[in-house]
Amino acid sequence: MKLKGTQILLKALEEENVDIIFGYPGGAVLDIYDELYKSSMKHILVRHEQGAVHAADGYARATGKVGVCLVTSGPGATNTVTGIATANMDSIPLVVFTGQVPTGLIGNDAFQECDITGITRPCTKHNFLVRNIEDLAATIKEAFHIARSGRPGPVLVDLPKNVMAAAAEYDPASIKIRNHEPAYRPAFKKMNNLLEMLTAAKKPLIMTGGGVILGKASDLLTKMAQKYQIPVTGTLMGLGSFPGTDPLWLGMLGMHGTYYANMAVSHCDLLLAVGVRFDDRVTGNIDTFAANAKIVQVDIDPSSINKNVAVDLPIIGDTQAALKDLIKFLDEHNYEFDKSQRQEWLDQIDDWREKVPLSYCKNGEVIKPQFVIETLYKLTKGDAIITTEVGQNQMWTAQFFHFDNPNTFVSSGGLGTMGFGLPAAIGVKCAFPDKHVVDIAGDGSIQMNIQELATAAQYKINVKIVLLNNGYLGMVRQWQELFYEKRYSHTDMTYAPDFVKLAEAFGVVGMRATKPEEVEAVLKEGLALDKPVLMDFRVSREECVYPMVHPGDSINNMSLGSRETIN
Amino acid sequence: MEKKEHIISILVHNKPDVLARIAGILGGKGYNIESLCVNTTTQYEISKIVMTTVGTQDIITRIENQLQRLVDVIQVDDLTNVESIHRELVMVRLNLTPDRKEQIKKAVDTNKWKVIASADTYMILEITGDQSQIDFALARLEPLGIADMTRTGIVALNLEN
Ligand SMILES: Cc1ncc(C[n+]2csc(CCOP(=O)(O)OP(=O)(O)O)c2C)c(N)n1
Ligand SMILES: [Mg+2]
Numbered sequence: 001m002k003l004k005g006t007q008i009l010l011k012a013l014e015e016e017n018v019d020i021i022f023g024y025p026g027g028a029v030l031d032i033y034d035e036l037y038k039s040s041m042k043h044i045l046v047r048h049e050q051g052a053v054h055a056a057d058g059y060a061r062a063t064g065k066v067g068v069c070l071v072t073s074g075p076g077a078t079n080t081v082t083g084i085a086t087a088n089m090d091s092i093p094l095v096v097f098t099g100q101v102p103t104g105l106i107g108n109d110a111f112q113e114c115d116i117t118g119i120t121r122p123c124t125k126h127n128f129l130v131r132n133i134e135d136l137a138a139t140i141k142e143a144f145h146i147a148r149s150g151r152p153g154p155v156l157v158d159l160p161k162n163v164m165a166a167a168a169e170y171d172p173a174s175i176k177i178r179n180h181e182p183a184y185r186p187a188f189k190k191m192n193n194l195l196e197m198l199t200a201a202k203k204p205l206i207m208t209g210g211g212v213i214l215g216k217a218s219d220l221l222t223k224m225a226q227k228y229q230i231p232v233t234g235t236l237m238g239l240g241s242f243p244g245t246d247p248l249w250l251g252m253l254g255m256h257g258t259y260y261a262n263m264a265v266s267h268c269d270l271l272l273a274v275g276v277r278f279d280d281r282v283t284g285n286i287d288t289f290a291a292n293a294k295i296v297q298v299d300i301d302p303s304s305i306n307k308n309v310a311v312d313l314p315i316i317g318d319t320q321a322a323l324k325d326l327i328k329f330l331d332e333h334n335y336e337f338d339k340s341q342r343q344e345w346l347d348q349i350d351d352w353r354e355k356v357p358l359s360y361c362k363n364g365e366v367i368k369p370q371f372v373i374e375t376l377y378k379l380t381k382g383d384a385i386i387t388t389e390v391g392q393n394q395m396w397t398a399q400f401f402h403f404d405n406p407n408t409f410v411s412s413g414g415l416g417t418m419g420f421g422l423p424a425a426i427g428v429k430c431a432f433p434d435k436h437v438v439d440i441a442g443d444g445s446i447q448m449n450i451q452e453l454a455t456a457a458q459y460k461i462n463v464k465i466v467l468l469n470n471g472y473l474g475m476v477r478q479w480q481e482l483f484y485e486k487r488y489s490h491t492d493m494t495y496a497p498d499f500v501k502l503a504e505a506f507g508v509v510g511m512r513a514t515k516p517e518e519v520e521a522v523l524k525e526g527l528a529l530d531k532p533v534l535m536d537f538r539v540s541r542e543e544c545v546y547p548m549v550h551p552g553d554s555i556n557n558m559s560l561g562s563r564e565t566i567n
Numbered sequence: 568m569e570k571k572e573h574i575i576s577i578l579v580h581n582k583p584d585v586l587a588r589i590a591g592i593l594g595g596k597g598y599n600i601e602s603l604c605v606n607t608t609t610q611y612e613i614s615k616i617v618m619t620t621v622g623t624q625d626i627i628t629r630i631e632n633q634l635q636r637l638v639d640v641i642q643v644d645d646l647t648n649v650e651s652i653h654r655e656l657v658m659v660r661l662n663l664t665p666d667r668k669e670q671i672k673k674a675v676d677t678n679k680w681k682v683i684a685s686a687d688t689y690m691i692l693e694i695t696g697d698q699s700q701i702d703f704a705l706a707r708l709e710p711l712g713i714a715d716m717t718r719t720g721i722v723a724l725n726l727e728n
Contacts, residue, residue, distance in 0.1 A: 121584070
């Protein structure tokens, strides 16, 4: 039997086990929306297409599944670009469906026509324009396969209106597509090399990244580190891939990493980097990064290897397969480490940890943003999925919330997209309705997609927003303070809405704390409410994120800021 | 590390935007394409792109890796590292002005250049060869007054599989 394009789309989504779509209608997708009206597919109507992509992205990061969006042509499609680029930088699997004008009008500057495949070519893993109804089903199947295979990423599928109105046979069992799963498997020789390097190492260190979470390899990495007593540091994207409460965990490295993590990187003699791409925010001055170490890099994408840092032993492969092989190999070859030597290394790290722990200057008068995060951690016992915006709020979250499990820290790392956190939290909460889902936000960022409060209110998606309101574009202000002699050019955000009233206007509960002693009560009540809640914490305005490596400096050269407590 | 010209052969799925993807990923990352030739292979669905670019071995490896990431790219080979044979083709129009007519005809004869079209007022030559042969021919043609010319990029084929 022949089906219409719109019907094939929905059937194909079911075939891919899609259970939710984030979207926004318009002329070019009216037919698809009409089909949705008749179907049982869950659809969340966001308030801006950027929000749809971030929501699908949050859903994908928290579940490990492919996130799905549907938007109209022209402005609907262009509004998705920031979201797509965000997912692309962090290798998040998405399929974004965009409406398109009928094929006969493409190229004519038709109403709401735009070359969205051209626009998104550099920021998608791949994209398709479906010109024939006969190609529709296979294209959708291939899009999902590409999104989740190998190094994952966003795939855009452009759907001209006439193609969706046409009809074709649909037989999911007979669809054949190309295989895009890379077939790399680390070679025996490489494993042997690694065994030799590990045996020779006196001060090994593991550096874990987003690739470990994407590869669902956290358990393996944890097992290996614990079994062989190798300390672990991680990138922002790697948070949660190793338990944040384990004594072997050193916290994040890099620009706002812990002192002890950066010292460990600078002193280790073997760095086993898994699923990382050595971003400049992580390495600081490349010439001195891990200067005393042999570097082993495990990554699925050959283009990530030797890109920024020269690697002694590259192992190309999926992190899960590679770690599985490696653990087995070490087992079979009875890898043993010198216990007293290892203890010496761990003791040295503990000395650094004691010398400069992660801390901040406590204050009884004004709310410290770090204190809000610590209290949130205490109240939730870490059992929450946290999204963040971008800026100081994001760095403090990375420092002061401890993530024990993968897929519980959801943040825009590579692109650093302000406005990500709220829609992402909505996507996460749709997947995990029974979990605490909290967006730790900044006052600047939250205004970038604040309209999504309406989405949360409409569908009773009970996300919590912990707003660290410093009245500044804080992270930019910090750089102006440190590097531009406090010339605060256009970073003062004191002219802002009353966030409590704003929340209420959207049908969201608004709460506020202005004194440290109110913090716990507000958080407790806000978390307990079975409603979306925005909690406005008026925090100390000119707090800086420390430690900090100045841009271009070596990561062991950190400014520590003032850590004295004033009461 | 030493910069040199590399000839890269790329097998791709013959899709309308595959060239845009290749140009985009290289241009977007700041790599320059010096010359380019594209056509189908014995299978219509598969095209071969022969591209030359200049860079250190490091840069070339990065370019290869970036190309490999593209979904429509099937295979990437650096023909500079294997034994391969290279050709370019150039077509040159010489205008047969009264003062040069005889000189041009004589030069064409002595150099055994191939004339592929001609009339009273012009002559079009086709020259194939590797890069240095073409450069050499063009240097000889220069004094005769090249009215117009068009030159392909390099095509190359490895001698053995
Ligand atoms: C879309 C976007 N525009 C601009 C920036 C540059 N930027 C990075 S952090 C930041 C300030 C963020 O301010 P706020 O959300 O209040 O967070 P805070 O640093 O104060 O915690 C800005 C403007 C960005 N990352 N994203
Ligand atoms: Mg702020």
